[in-house]
Structures are given as structure tokens and as C-alpha cells.
Amino acid sequence: MPRKYIRTNTARPRASWSDEQLVEAVAKVQTGEISKREVHRRYNVPPRTLKRRLTSGNFKKGALGPEGILGRANETRLVAHIHRLSVIGFAPDRSTVRTLAFWFAEKLGIKHPFSAATEKVGFAWLHSFLDRNPELSVRQTEGLSLxxxxxxxxxxxxxxxxxxxxxxxxxxxxxxxxxxxxxxxxxxxx
Structure with a gap:
């Protein structure tokens, strides 16, 4: 099974602030109107997040967590390729999707932990990939007699x-x- 983190501390929700709240909080901190600690109380933006956003200049929320091995844009390209294969009558099975993902990473020159011996990605990556892309449905093809x-x-x-x-x-x-x-x-x- 894939290694999937399940958050146990739900008392303090992550990123419960909006982009507008962050921009307003940054403006008030830069003008000296309120302190960084007060921002946390008023806008629910953690002080470390505020400090990091002030130094980077990035005030967009974005997705939580790492992007993944292939990246979101490349995964979208892989999903589109799998859809094209399905449309023309070559719907890939799980093993083929694993091989496609391996060669996709190789072709793009992405550093990856996939097995070069089997030339396939792992089952954990495949399950996570299918969870992230629910529009994909990888099924076993049925046999057809001669x-x-x-x-x-x-x-x-x-x-x-x-x-x-x-x-x-x-x-x-x-x-x-x-x-x-x-x-x-x-x-x-x-």
C-alpha cells in the first residue's frame, strides 16, 4: 500500500487563511501597524509563515506539501497521454502505466527513485497517482476469442x-x- 500520511492533529487546521488575509497582514506588518504575533491572532497566519512569505515575496497560498516526483504539470501530460492511448483503443493496464511513468521520467531527465532494473515505478507511486487523478480508471482488459x-x-x-x-x-x-x-x-x- 502507498505511504499516505494521515494528519492526526486536527485541532489546528493547516493554511486556514486566505491570500487576501495574508496580503492585508503583510501590509500592516510592513507599515508597523501590528506585530507578527498579532497577525497570528487576528488573521490566523502563523508567525513563521508570515516571516517566510515576507522574505520570499510570495503571497499566494499554493498547494500544501511537496509537488511529487514528476511534478503536477508532467503528471497532467502523462494523464493526457494515457487518455489518448485509451481513445485509440490501446488502454494501458497497471503494468503499462508503471512502465510509461518510468520512461516518462527518464525521457524528461527527472531524478527519480524508480527501479532501473525493472524499468517500472513502484506500486505505491501508482496508487498515489491514481488517487490524485480520479478520472483515470485502469482496468484489466477482457480477452476476445479468435x-x-x-x-x-x-x-x-x-x-x-x-x-x-x-x-x-x-x-x-x-x-x-x-x-x-x-x-x-x-x-x-x-
Whole structure:
């Protein structure tokens, strides 16, 4: 299972301040109106956060925690690639997604802890990746027998859906009451 941190100290919520509150607090601290400790009491911005934001000049909240091995932008590109594969009929399974992610990191020159021996990412990374991207659904493909694959050709499929010929041939175009829909499997078993 993936290593997923579950926060236990919920008494003090993280980043419970907004960007507007931070900008207002920084302006008041810079003008000397209030102290850094008072900012924490009024705006719920921790003093260390305020100090770090004052030195960096970054007043946007952003996402909490590290960005991840591939980064958010590259993960979005990988998700788009998996979607394109699915659309053209090559939906990847879990093993293929693991290999794709490994080669994606290699091609981009991203430093990663993935196994070079297996040329795959770990199961923990895969589970976290699928959690971060719920629009992906990696499933096991179903097998198709050779006879079904050969029987499903373009001409047979066209004839199946074009019933005009059959209806005209049997004189049923003007007699819709004589057309019945049934499950052929049950018809043969009766």
C-alpha cells in the first residue's frame, strides 16, 4: 500500500487563511501597524509563515506539501497521454502505466527513485497517482476469442445494422406489427 500520511492533529487546521488575509497582514506588518504575533491572532497566519512569505515575496497560498516526483504539470501530460492511448483503443493496464511513468521520467531527465532494473515505478507511486487523478480508471482488459475477432468485420457489422434489405426482402416495410425483437439465445433454448 502507498505511504499516505494521515494528519492526526486536527485541532489546528493547516493554511486556514486566505491570500487576501495574508496580503492585508503583510501590509500592516510592513507599515508597523501590528506585530507578527498579532497577525497570528487576528488573521490566523502563523508567525513563521508570515516571516517566510515576507522574505520570499510570495503571497499566494499554493498547494500544501511537496509537488511529487514528476511534478503536477508532467503528471497532467502523462494523464493526457494515457487518455489518448485509451481513445485509440490501446488502454494501458497497471503494468503499462508503471512502465510509461518510468520512461516518462527518464525521457524528461527527472531524478527519480524508480527501479532501473525493472524499468517500472513502484506500486505505491501508482496508487498515489491514481488517487490524485480520479478520472483515470485502469482496468484489466477482457480477452476476445479468435472467432469473434474474425467474425466482427466491417461488412458483417454493416449488414447487421442495415435491416432495410431484410425488411424489404420479406415484405415487412409496411407491416411494423409483424416485426419482433427477441433475445436469440433464449429463442434457441425454447
Amino acid at each position: 472467432s469473434r475477432a474474425q467474425g466482427m468485420n466491417r461488412e458483417d457489422a454493416r449488414r447487421f445494422f442495415e435491416l432495410d434489405e431484410v425488411l424489404t426482402e420479406n415484405g415487412l416495410m409496411e407491416k411494423p406489427s409483424c416485426i419482433f425483437n427477441m433475445d436469440m439465445k433464449q429463442a434457441y433454448n425454447s
